[in-house]
Amino acid sequence: MKIAQVAPLHEGCPPRLYGGTERVVSYLTEELVSQGHDVTLFASGDSRTRARLIPICEQALRLNPAAQDRLPYHMVMLSRVAAQARQFDVIHFHTDYLHFPIVEGLGCPSVTTLHGRLDLPDLPPLYAEFADIPLVSISDSQREPLPWANWRATIAHGLPRDLYSLRAGKGGYLAFIGRISPEKRLDRAIEIAQRVGLPLWIAAKVDAVDRTYFEETIRPLLAAPDIKFVGEISDAEKGAFLGDARALLFPIDWPEPFGLSMIEAMANGTPVVAFRRGAVPEVIDEGLTGFVVDDMDAAVAAVPRALQLPRKLVRQRFEARFDGRRMAGDYLRVYKSQIESSLAPRRPQRPMEKVPIPSTV
Amino acid sequence: MKIAQVAPLHEGCPPRLYGGTERVVSYLTEELVSQGHDVTLFASGDSRTRARLIPICEQALRLNPAAQDRLPYHMVMLSRVAAQARQFDVIHFHTDYLHFPIVEGLGCPSVTTLHGRLDLPDLPPLYAEFADIPLVSISDSQREPLPWANWRATIAHGLPRDLYSLRAGKGGYLAFIGRISPEKRLDRAIEIAQRVGLPLWIAAKVDAVDRTYFEETIRPLLAAPDIKFVGEISDAEKGAFLGDARALLFPIDWPEPFGLSMIEAMANGTPVVAFRRGAVPEVIDEGLTGFVVDDMDAAVAAVPRALQLPRKLVRQRFEARFDGRRMAGDYLRVYKSQIESSLAPRRPQRPMEKVPIPSTV
Numbered sequence: 001m002k003i004a005q006v007a008p009l010h011e012g013c014p015p016r017l018y019g020g021t022e023r024v025v026s027y028l029t030e031e032l033v034s035q036g037h038d039v040t041l042f043a044s045g046d047s048r049t050r051a052r053l054i055p056i057c058e059q060a061l062r063l064n065p066a067a068q069d070r071l072p073y074h075m076v077m078l079s080r081v082a083a084q085a086r087q088f089d090v091i092h093f094h095t096d097y098l099h100f101p102i103v104e105g106l107g108c109p110s111v112t113t114l115h116g117r118l119d120l121p122d123l124p125p126l127y128a129e130f131a132d133i134p135l136v137s138i139s140d141s142q143r144e145p146l147p148w149a150n151w152r153a154t155i156a157h158g159l160p161r162d163l164y165s166l167r168a169g170k171g172g173y174l175a176f177i178g179r180i181s182p183e184k185r186l187d188r189a190i191e192i193a194q195r196v197g198l199p200l201w202i203a204a205k206v207d208a209v210d211r212t213y214f215e216e217t218i219r220p221l222l223a224a225p226d227i228k229f230v231g232e233i234s235d236a237e238k239g240a241f242l243g244d245a246r247a248l249l250f251p252i253d254w255p256e257p258f259g260l261s262m263i264e265a266m267a268n269g270t271p272v273v274a275f276r277r278g279a280v281p282e283v284i285d286e287g288l289t290g291f292v293v294d295d296m297d298a299a300v301a302a303v304p305r306a307l308q309l310p311r312k313l314v315r316q317r318f319e320a321r322f323d324g325r326r327m328a329g330d331y332l333r334v335y336k337s338q339i340e341s342s343l344a345p346r347r348p349q350r351p352m353e354k355v356p357i358p359s360t361v
Numbered sequence: 362m363k364i365a366q367v368a369p370l371h372e373g374c375p376p377r378l379y380g381g382t383e384r385v386v387s388y389l390t391e392e393l394v395s396q397g398h399d400v401t402l403f404a405s406g407d408s409r410t411r412a413r414l415i416p417i418c419e420q421a422l423r424l425n426p427a428a429q430d431r432l433p434y435h436m437v438m439l440s441r442v443a444a445q446a447r448q449f450d451v452i453h454f455h456t457d458y459l460h461f462p463i464v465e466g467l468g469c470p471s472v473t474t475l476h477g478r479l480d481l482p483d484l485p486p487l488y489a490e491f492a493d494i495p496l497v498s499i500s501d502s503q504r505e506p507l508p509w510a511n512w513r514a515t516i517a518h519g520l521p522r523d524l525y526s527l528r529a530g531k532g533g534y535l536a537f538i539g540r541i542s543p544e545k546r547l548d549r550a551i552e553i554a555q556r557v558g559l560p561l562w563i564a565a566k567v568d569a570v571d572r573t574y575f576e577e578t579i580r581p582l583l584a585a586p587d588i589k590f591v592g593e594i595s596d597a598e599k600g601a602f603l604g605d606a607r608a609l610l611f612p613i614d615w616p617e618p619f620g621l622s623m624i625e626a627m628a629n630g631t632p633v634v635a636f637r638r639g640a641v642p643e644v645i646d647e648g649l650t651g652f653v654v655d656d657m658d659a660a661v662a663a664v665p666r667a668l669q670l671p672r673k674l675v676r677q678r679f680e681a682r683f684d685g686r687r688m689a690g691d692y693l694r695v696y697k698s699q700i701e702s703s704l705a706p707r708r709p710q711r712p713m714e715k716v717p718i719p720s721t722v
Contacts (some may be wrong), residue, residue: 057486071458072487078462101439105466125418126433129440291579 001335004091005029006081006099007040009073012060013047018205019062019116019180020260022047024157025094031160031328040088042077054080074098082106090335100130109338111136111152111331117255117278119145133299134338136331139279142257153334156283157258158327159318164267166315173179173199173228173304175245175270177238177261180218181210183254185275188296190221192273194247195296197304199226200249203233203241213243243268247290247306250274251299259283262290266318269311273302285321289314362696362701365389365452365708366412367442367460368631370434371587373421374408379540379566380423382476385518386455392521392689401449403438408456415441435459435470443467449695459493460610470699472497472692474516478616478639480506495699497692500640504616514695517644518619519688520679527629527676528604534560534589535664536606536631538622541579542571544615546636549657551582553610553634556657557664560587561610564594564602604629608651608667620644623651627679630672634663646682650675 005028011019014026025041026049033040033050037151041047045055056077061067063229078099085091087108093099093112103110113136127149134152137143143151174196176189186202193200202222206214233241244246248265249272258280263283265272272290274280284290288309366389375387386402388408393400394411402408406416417438422428439460446452446467454460454473464471474497488510495513498504504512535557535631537550547563554561563583567575583590594602603609609626610633617639624644626633633651635641645651649670652663 066482068481069483072483074456075461076486076490082465097433097436099462100436101443101460102445102462102466120429121427122430122433125437129437298628313579 001088001332002038002040002089003032003335004040004081004088005032006077006091006093006095007044007047008091008095009044009057009077010060010062010070010337011023011044013041013043013049015060016046016063017234018168019291020258021094022060022272022358024115027160027163028092028322028328028331031158031324032332033311035325035329035332037327040084042081055085056080060151071098072132073221077153078102088162092331093333097126097130099256100126100133103130103133109333109335109342110134111334111338113138113155113256114142117257118142119255134334136257136334139282141255141279144255153328153330155334157263158324159263159267160324164239164243164264166269166312167239169244169246171201171246172243173201173245174240175248175265176200176202176204177233178204179210180204180206180214181218182213183252183256185251185253186218188222188251188253188275188299189249190227191296192299192303193226194224195300198303199228201228201230201241201245203230205232238264239268242270243262243331245270247303248272249281249299249303252277252280254278256280263318263322265312266290266322269315271306271309271311271314273299273306275299285317289317295325327338330340362693363399363401363448363450364393364696365401365442365445365455366393367402367438367452367454368405368408369403369456371421371431371436372405374402374404374410375596376421377407377424378595382455383421384621385476387687388519388521388524389453389689389692392685393693394521396686396689396693401445403442409481417441426714432459439463444491447599453692453696458487458491461487461494464491464494468487470696470703471495472513472695472699474499475503476618478618479503480616489529489562497695499619500638500643502616502643505616513698516688516691516695517623517683518621519683519685520624520628521685522680524627525600525604527630527673528600530605530607530631530662530665530672532562532563532605532607534606534610536603536626537561537563537565538594538603538609538625539565540571541565541567541575543574543578544613546612546614547579548582549612549614549636549660550610551585551588552657552708553612553660553664554587554680555585556661559607559664560615562589562591562602562606564599566593572575599625603631606631608664609633610660610664611641613638613641615639617641624679624683627651627683630676631671632667632670632675634660634667636660650678 007013007022007025010023013022015022029041029051041049041051042054044060046057057073061070085108091110127146135150137154140154174193231324242265258279262272266289276292281292293299293302368383368386372383374383376383390402390412400412402410403415404413407418417433422431452471486616488507496511498515501515535554550632603626619640623633627650632643637653642653654660654663
């Protein structure tokens with residue numbers, strides 16, 4: 001199949017450091033190449049791929065201090081995609097809704113995976129307007145604010161099977177990984193670790209918008225004994241960081257659409273203790289790969305139980321559910337279905353005045 | 362002519378309070394209607410127009426606290442424009458570059474007026490990619506960072522001739538109007554007024570991003586005697602505010618693409634003392650409608666001379682150069698030229714690999 005993958009330009013594919021969407025696009029792209037598909041990747045020029053790379057900018061925009069406005073580069077990318085669209089059997093967009101206005105004119109079937117949260121008041125009019133664009137969610141929870149949108153599948157993320165391997169958690173610490181921001185609740189992770197009497201190691205980035213939160217709320221907490229802040233880590237370091245941890249703490253307070261670091265932990269055999277928000281209950285198999293909790297007392301009670309979970313079974317469950325081959329197979333089914341429906345006779349366009357616009361604003 | 366005007370959704374057309382782009386779109390739209398054209402205005406639903414209004418959102422987004430992300434509404438608007446495009450003879454976009462990816466597929470000639478600054482490092486690759494889209498600048502100065510872009514005309518803004526009238530400057534104060542932000546240099550205006558010994562009245566809005574600057578740098582200066590801060594004013598109040606002023610101070614420190622308030626002052630007969638940045642020397646007729654200065658001493662020396670300028674001649678010069686009928690006539694010429702070239706045989710599309718992309722990033 002001739003497949004185009006259209007990635008955001010904020011990070012390379014895969015990202016050098018933090019970054020979820022471009023990481024998943026990279027895993028999917030490389031797996032499709034391995035399966036023999038002809039894949040073209042529209043992405044930042046510092047991406048590393050075995051697909052045909054169409055580089056839009058030289059460097060990932062987040063790590064490039066010269067890039068002030070990221071939108072123009074994405075507009076350039078849309079132009080490049082449109083110019084080549086008829087060469088592909090299917091185009092898979094990961095660019096949120098930026099491409100929606102060009103989709104109808106592409107002359108090529110498309111699939112859009114939404115990677116972000118959808119509970120924002122400005123989105124219903126958008127998804128009502130573009131009601132014909134086929135969408136994939138990354139969890140069922142992610143869909144909840146827009147249940148009527150044009151969903152074609154929920155496809156959970158997957159990782160390359162051999163990216164991580166079963167490790168023993170011999171570092172003796174609990175882990176927190178990701179972004180430091182109020183909704184990720186590192187403060188809770190610190191309190192949980194202190195109450196269970198285990199060290200907490202933190203691998204995290206701090207965005208400019210979260211700098212004040214970090215300085216005022218988080219930095220004072222880092223001075224406590226047994227708290228180790230290691231900063232933003234690379235992929236190469238992540239296996240050791242997560243695999244040497246006894247458990248991952250994921251005490252989020254926002255509607256997390258997936259939570260990639262949970263399955264990265266599981267791939268290393270590391271169980272997860274997470275708060276019941278967003279996709280968490282869909283990702284964790286309760287009592288097998290971790291525990292889902294509703295409050296701090298439950299979290300503190302769950303950690304010793306998580307430490308008892310057999311790490312080999314955590315890894316097995318990862319292989320059964322979150323292998324990148326499963327993810328690629330799921331996407332190939334959606335691609336085929338879109339290609340088939342594009343060959344079917346087109347149903348008549350709805351007249352403008354009948355398009356429902358639940359304008360909330 | 363069947364003309365579509367596509368306005369940004371940040372403000373209504375015209376804006377209730379501050380706002381340049383939507384104000385100019387409104388003036389142009391109403392003048393085209395007056396001249397007998399069939400005009401459709403894509404804009405915020407609280408716009409007031411004699412054209413056919415296609416309301417995209419109920420309220421202007423800047424004044425709607427429920428609107429967190431403004432981009433989805435603009436995407437909805439692009440979809441509505443595309444669906445109706447073949448009904449128009451020409452589509453006039455005022456939406457920066459957001460519509461660039463859909464322009465080629467519209468099946469209708471278009472013109473894009475750029476209202477903002479263009480000296481940003483992320484823009485050259487964008488304008489190189491979309492090199493076929495016809496552009497109008499609002500001053501020659503605005504073009505300087507992108508002299509090779511597809512410019513078809515420079516068209517200075519205009520105001521409805523009767524919106525303001527000659528007033529006598531009897532308030533006895535100097536005026537500052539606009540947005541409070543570092544590049545507008547209200548601090549300079551205050552110092553100039555103090556050094557020439559005249560009161561300064563300030564009509565300005567403070568955006569959220571400029572709140573810290575306002576509190577830390579500007580607020581302490583407002584406590585001085587003879588400084589009066591009147592906040593954000595409406596159109597109805599603007600005539601009295603500007604017309605009762607003896608002169609407008611415009612001590613900017615950024616590449617202002619036009620500077621609408623300068624011609625608003627002139628329409629009231631009020632001369633302008635402005636710093637030589639951006640479009641200032643193009644808008645002011647030196648020694649006739651005001652003075653262009655290079656430093657603070659020159660500004661202080663220019664104010665008494667500006668007060669001597671005959672206000673009637675300032676108003677006359679406004680009528681000669683910045684009447685909205687002149688602006689509409691200039692645009693109609695560009696519309697006709699685009700319609701004619703769309704009827705000419707299309708030159709072959711350049712192959713992808715030959716599009717020059719001066720990727721600076």
